[in-house]
Amino acid sequence: MTNSITTITNRNDNSRYFLHNRQSEPVQKKLTKNQRLGIQVTTALGVIGSIALLAKTSKTKYSFNLSTILSTPFKDTFLGKEEYTVGKILTIGAGSCLGGLAGGMIFDTDKNNRQSKLREALIQYTNISVPIGTVALMSKYGGKLSKKVGGKGGKLIEFLSPVIGLAGGILAGNKFANKLNNMIFDKKEHRPVELLDMSPHLDDICMASQYIAKDNILTKCASRFIPLTLLVAGNEIGRKQEKR
Numbered sequence: 001m002t003n004s005i006t007t008i009t010n011r012n013d014n015s016r017y018f019l020h021n022r023q024s025e026p027v028q029k030k031l032t033k034n035q036r037l038g039i040q041v042t043t044a045l046g047v048i049g050s051i052a053l054l055a056k057t058s059k060t061k062y063s064f065n066l067s068t069i070l071s072t073p074f075k076d077t078f079l080g081k082e083e084y085t086v087g088k089i090l091t092i093g094a095g096s097c098l099g100g101l102a103g104g105m106i107f108d109t110d111k112n113n114r115q116s117k118l119r120e121a122l123i124q125y126t127n128i129s130v131p132i133g134t135v136a137l138m139s140k141y142g143g144k145l146s147k148k149v150g151g152k153g154g155k156l157i158e159f160l161s162p163v164i165g166l167a168g169g170i171l172a173g174n175k176f177a178n179k180l181n182n183m184i185f186d187k188k189e190h191r192p193v194e195l196l197d198m199s200p201h202l203d204d205i206c207m208a209s210q211y212i213a214k215d216n217i218l219t220k221c222a223s224r225f226i227p228l229t230l231l232v233a234g235n236e237i238g239r240k241q242e243k244r
Contacts, residue, residue, distance in 0.1 A: 031108060031239060039103035043234030046099020047227055050092045051078060058082065084226050086136050093128035093230050097121050100234025113241045119181050120240040124233040126177035131169030138165030 055078040142161020146154035
């Protein structure tokens with residue numbers, strides 16, 4: 001009888017212990033609608049700011065007067081006229097990442113999430129910069145090789161080189177970002193390529209298609225959406241929270 005009472009008492013004590021521990025665990029607070037909206041706004045401002053900088057430094061003179069901008073046909077604006085080179089994409093991507101990071105630091109009041117946002121910023125910008133570089137590099141050397149080979153073989157090389165550059169860049173970028181994160185933040189973790197990581201690669205796909213199908217109207221139209229695709233990177237940075 002005494003043993004039964006002792007067992008019941010121990011069970012009650014254990015229950016209280018585990019209940020106390022469960023209650024004392026930090027609860028992951030999801031961002032509110034207003035917090036997410038704030039991050040979206042700062043990300044958009046980062047992209048707009050980088051586009052304004054590119055327009056200001058462009059050889060073509062673009063007006064910053066609001067009435068002039070609204071009355072100018074889209075094809076004659078910076079977004080509709082300029083070719084998206086590697087440097088321009090990297091600049092817009094940097095604006096998105098910085099805007100998203102700033103928004104995350106401002107609107108996410110949990111300071112424990114700050115390092116996770118810094119790590120995500122490194123990953124997202126690497127996801128933008130490495131593949132765009134490999135696409136441009138492979139297309140450059142692939143174009144030279146295709147001229148030497150000539151014929152169908154040359155056309156095949158010209159087609160495959162940016163595709164190989166894109167695939168290799170995505171994998172290399174993820175591996176490089178993980179190594180940098182582990183080295184800089186001393187945090188042993190491996191972040192796989194996630195579905196939303198593919199959004200920055202839409203600009204790489206557009207750029208790769210420009211090498212494959214030069215002067216194609218569909219390719220040119222698709223490339224106009226590059227700034228919009230880069231908004232995802234900044235939003236992911238700002239909304240990133242530490243796993244608990």
